[in-house]
Amino acid sequence: MNIKELLSRYSAGQRDFKNLNLMAANLRNTNLSGADLSGANLTKANLTRTNLSCANLSNAILTGAIMTDTNFTRANLTNITLGEASLQQAHLKGAILQAELKDSTPL
DSSP, rough: OOOOHHHHHHTTTTBBTTTTTTTTOTTTOOOOOOOOOOBBOTTTTTTTTOOOTTTTTTTBTTOBBBBOOOTTOOOOOEEEESSSSTTOOBBBBTOOOEEEEEOOOOO
């Protein structure tokens, strides 16, 4: 599914987007509040200023994602995979956060 189709389906009321491959997707400034993105691959996605409040991102892969000023208020972020991700000024009030940090740099 491409981004245009995702946003069209979201606008039509669909919220179930489990296990989508959104690798390197540009979702900057979009509203996906309440969406179920559990298991989604958001590696290197641009989520700057995206509204993901009340969204389910459990088991999502967010490695290298840009999440500057992203709204995660009351979002489910359990078992997400982070590494080299940017969370500057992200809004996490009331979010459930449990992450696995993976560093690709050898020790």
